[in-house]
Every structure is written in structure tokens, then in C-alpha cells.
Amino acid sequence: xxxxxxxxxxxxxxxxxxxxxxxxxxxxxxxxxxxxxxxxxxxxxxxxxxxxxxxxxxxxxxxxxxxxxxxxxxxxxxxxxxxxxxxxxxxxxxxxxxxxxxxxxxxxxxxxxxxxxxxxxxxxxxxxxxxxxxxxxxxxxxxxxxxxxxxxxxxxxxxxxxxxxxxxxxxxxxxxxxxxxxxxxxxxxxxxxxxxxxxxxxxxxxxxxxxxxxxxxxxxxxxxxxxxxxxxxxxxxxxxxxxxxxxxxxxxxxxxxxxxxxxxxxxxxx
Numbered sequence: 001x002x003x004x005x006x007x008x009x010x011x012x013x014x015x016x017x018x019x020x021x022x023x024x025x026x027x028x029x030x031x032x033x034x035x036x037x038x039x040x041x042x043x044x045x046x047x048x049x050x051x052x053x054x055x056x057x058x059x060x061x062x063x064x065x066x067x068x069x070x071x072x073x074x075x076x077x078x079x080x081x082x083x084x085x086x087x088x089x090x091x092x093x094x095x096x097x098x099x100x101x102x103x104x105x106x107x108x109x110x111x112x113x114x115x116x117x118x119x120x121x122x123x124x125x126x127x128x129x130x131x132x133x134x135x136x137x138x139x140x141x142x143x144x145x146x147x148x149x150x151x152x153x154x155x156x157x158x159x160x161x162x163x164x165x166x167x168x169x170x171x172x173x174x175x176x177x178x179x180x181x182x183x184x185x186x187x188x189x190x191x192x193x194x195x196x197x198x199x200x201x202x203x204x205x206x207x208x209x210x211x212x213x214x215x216x217x218x219x220x221x222x223x224x225x226x227x228x229x230x231x232x233x234x235x236x237x238x239x240x241x242x243x244x245x246x247x248x249x250x251x252x253x254x255x256x257x258x259x260x261x262x263x264x265x266x267x268x269x270x
């Protein structure tokens with residue numbers, strides 16, 4: 001894959017402006033270090049996973065049996081490398097980047113609240129996933145020509161791929177090139193992307209045998225916290241991801257962003 005990307009860079013170099021080429025080159029370097037199969041998902045039939053069989057203190061601590069089940073059915077993986085985890089933690093401490101991410105989420109709040117209510121999913125889970133994906137997004141991946149080049153497989157604020165549209169039966173199993181192009185444009189649209197994320201969480205709830213109408217809240221019980229950790233794991237596919245998501249869900253600033261009510265200042269009576 002790396003050789004293919006390098007050849008594409010050499011081919012595109014002549015026709016790109018310097019700024020675009022630098023962005024594309026940066027993206028190439030990020031992709032070289034990224035593990036493959038992040039969003040792999042299989043649809044083989046298996047009995048539902050009993051996610052509350054063992055009452056661990058830490059809901060992100062999966063048993064060997066649970067890991068085997070999730071890996072076999074959904075194709076999830078182990079954690080990121082220690083170096084990658086260290087890099088992720090470093091990114092989270094960059095306050096200007098955090099402020100930019102929170103500001104973007106603030107603008108997306110109406111969509112988050114609306115689609116979470118529509119699909120009966122926890123809006124804080126949606127917000128935490130969006131925060132993580134936006135915070136750690138690759139450079140230049142939202143540029144249309146990069147998205148349509150095939151260099152990146154996931155798009156938009158929630159980092160969803162073409163496969164999710166297939167899972168939600170919005171694309172056929174083997175889409176045409178024209179359908180793939182239209183799907184990428186849909187994924188690049190923030191509102192459509194968030195709606196698809198809420199739909200993905202609802203789909204995964206159903207796959208795990210969780211009640212579709214129940215709103216899962218981590219603070220309610222260990223079982224609920226374990227369910228959220230499992231949903232986060234299935235979204236990203238990396239074992240260290242659920243702990244980050246649960247931590248973001250407890251973040252006071254993100255919590256206030258979703259649940260605070262803005263009131264317009266009233267003029268004093270004269």
C-alpha cells in the first residue's frame with residue numbers, strides 16, 4: 001500500500017500547487033504509521049454477547065472471552081502502540097486545538113441533539129466520539145480532492161467510511177464508482193455525517209442485542225457503562241479507545257456544551 005501511495009504522490013506532484021502537495025505529503029506520512037483495518041466489520045451470525053456477565057470495576061476491561069467474540073464477529077483489534085497512545089495524549093493537551101474542537105462541536109450541537117433523540121442514543125456518546133475524531137483527524141483529509149483520491153478511507157467529523165453506508169443499506173454491497181463518489185460527498189457533509197454516526201450507534205446496539213428504545217447512560221450502572229465502552233470499541237476498533245470515550249463523556253466542558261441552555265439577556269425595564 002505504501003508503494004502505491006508513493007507512486008500516486010509522484011504522479012500528482014506535477015499537477016498540484018505547493019500548498020496542496022504539502023498537505024497531501026503530510027497525509028501520506030500519517031497514513032504510513034497508521035494500522036490498517038480500523039473500521040473492519042463482519043456480519044457473521046453469532047449469539048449475542050452478554051456484556052454484563054462479569055462485574056469488573058473497570059467497564060473498559062474486557063475479558064478474554066469478550067475479546068474473542070468481538071474480534072470474531074466485528075473484526076476489532078488490540079490497542080494502539082504505546083508510542084501512538086503517547087502521541088494521542090499529547091494532542092489532547094494542546095489547548096488551542098481543544099478550543100478549536102469544542103468551538104466546532106458547539107456549532108454542531110443542534111444536529112447532535114436532534115439526531116441523538118431521533119435514534120435514541122446517548123448524545124454524550126455521540127459528542128465524545130466526535131470530539132475524539134475531530135481532535136485527532138489527519139491533516140487535509142476534509143479536502144475534497146484528498147477524499148476522492150482514495151488515500152483516506154474514512155471521512156467527516158465522525159470518521160465514517162463507505163462500509164457504514166453499506167451496513168445501513170444506503171448503498172448496495174458492491175457500489176459503482178459513481179455511487180462511491182456520491183457517498184464520499186455525503187460523508188464530507190457534517191450534518192449527514194453526524195446523522196450516520198447516530199445511525200451507526202443504533203445499529204451496533206441492535207447487533208449487540210441491547211434494547212433499541214433504552215437510552216444507555218454510563219452513570220446509571222456498570223452494565224450501562226460496559227455497553228457504552230463496547231459501542232465505542234466497535235466504532236473505532238482499537239482497545240484503548242473506550243477509556244478515552246468514557247473520559248470525554250465525563251468532561252465538564254463537553255457536558256456543559258450539550259446540556260447547558262443559553263438564555264438571551266433581557267433588557268431592563270425602564
